[in-house]
Amino acid sequence: MNMISKIDAPAENAQDAPRRTRWRKAGWAALPLVAIAAAWGLIDHDGPAVAAMPTPTVSVAQPLVRSVTEWDDYVGRFEASKSVEVRPRVSGAITAVHFTDGAIVRKGQLLFSIDARPYAAALAEARASVASAASDLALARANLDRANRLVLDDAVSKSDLDQLGARVRAAGAALVAAQARVQARALDVEFSQVRAPISGRISDRRIDAGNLVSAGDTSGTLLTTINALDPIYFAFDASEGLFLKSKRAGAEGSAVEVRLQDESEFRRTGRLDFTDNGLDPRSGTVRGRAVLANPDLFLTPGMFGNMRLANGGQVSSLLVPDASIQTDQARKTVLTVAADGTVVAKAVTLGPALGGLRIIRAGLSPRDRVIISGTQMAMPGGKVQARAGRIAAAVATAPPLPAPSTAGEATFAAR
Known part of the structure; x- marks a missing residue:
């Protein structure tokens, strides 16, 4: 009996060993939870909460309402006003x-x-022919004079008198021809x-x-070519839509401004002086030309340039800083601040640029508060603190509004 008991005991211990192993693993897994609970017990729950992020502050201003002259943009090349092949x-x-x-x-x-030696010799020969023709004319006239004196004595027949008169006229014609040859030979020497x-x-x-x-x-x-550079032409092609717009506005003779590829401002002024008499049916464009003064002869035929043409008078427009314009995929937006401080993104239709300003054709009203500084901290739908700003101060490069000029000078221009 004792032997049987000794044999059964090890079998019972073998069954309990996996259970003890599982309990040990569970204990080790529970240790991190116990540690976290102990740390949580040490926290002072009555202390102050962590401070929230402050509301960002942005500068806002209402769009500028200004009278501007809008310009149509063109790209073209300079051409010589005159070009001669010297032959x-x-x-x-x-x-x-x-x-x-x-x-x-x-x-x-x-x-x-x-x-010029061959032509000088030909000239001398022609002059000699003039002298010979003059001598023949003098002789013919003398013979005619003698015959006229003999007519009273009936010593000369009427037919002889007519022949002598014809000789005078022929000699005179030969003299004129010889003189013409002298002029031709003199031109050869000059040429x-x-x-x-x-x-x-x-x-x-x-x-x-x-x-x-x-x-x-x-x-x-x-031999060579010569290009006249002052004045100089600027040739460009305009679309049918721009052509119709300029014709209705009576743009012939209007002021134009041109800048070169490495220039940021339109410094050169001129006027539109030619529009072709028809549109190219293949491209739907019409050729135009402006004339510009070029006293320093810096402008050279073949150079590219950007030209803007004023079509019509001044119009009232809304302007905001160009830096305030944001791109949302395929549309342009401007961030505005509502009365309760909520940021609202408004889709806008852009017009041409004016220095650091941008004309807004649609999407804004003059009473909207546009974010002009701090746009990186403003998110649509979020809250901000609005601080009053000035668009004119933000863009110091915008030129003032001059009076319209009839001498081809540029007015307050947008491009």
């Missing part, structure tokens, strides 16, 4: 070049010299000196001294 009017050998490539030349300035037909900037020489050149209009040898 020789007589053939021959180039003996000298009298200009520096790329220099400014004046009308009538000597550019090339062509060997052997190629002079600038206009003032402007000259290109490089295409022919060096020693080369033979041929005369002609389009088939003649191209």
Whole structure:
């Protein structure tokens, strides 16, 4: 019996071992909970609560209501007001070049010299022909005078008298032809000196001294080109919608302003002087041209530029700082503050920019309080503390409103 008892005891202990292991694991898992509970008991629940985030403060101002002149924007290129291809009017050998490539030349300035000796010889021959024709005319007149004196004595027949008169007239005509040949040969000698037909900037020489050149209009040898730069043209293409708008506004002769690609302001002024007589049916655009003064000859044909054209008089517009405009996916919004301090995002339709200001065409009223400073701390639907600000002070670069000018000067401009 004792042996049986000894054998059964180890079997009972084997069954209790897994239970003890599970209890140990549960005890270890409960230790963090006990520690947290003990720490919570040490907290002073009667102490002050953690301070909440303060309400952000933003600067607000009502939109400016200003009278502005709106401009239509165009992109185009500068063109020479005059451009001449210099070609020789007589053939021959180039003996000298009298200009520096790329220099400014004046009308009538000597550019090339062509060997004039053949033309000088032809001129001398033509002058000799004039002398011979004058001698023949003098002889014919003397014969006619003698015949007229013999008519009273019936020594000369009527037919002889008519022949002598015809010889005088023929000799006179020959003299006139000889004199014309002298003028033509003199022109050839003059044309052997190629002079600038206009003032402007000259290109490089295409022919060096020693080369033979041929005369002609389009088939003649191209010597160089000259572009007149003062005044200078600005050519652009306008859409049909802008064309209709400008025609209804009577924009012909209106003031324009142009800036170059590396300029931030429209400093150059001119006027619209030409609109083509038809639209291109392929592109639906019409070609236009403005003329600008270029006394320093800085503007060069081929340069790109941005032009704005005033169409109509001044209009009343709402303006807000351009920095206040936010982009919400495909729409533009402006943050405003309601009477209870709630931030409200309003979708707006933007107009052209004016320095640091932006014209708002729709979406705002003059009584809205627009956030002009602190927009990064304002969230739509959140609360803010509004502090009064001034848009004019926030944008110091906005120019004042000058009176409209009829001399082509720019008025208070939006682009």
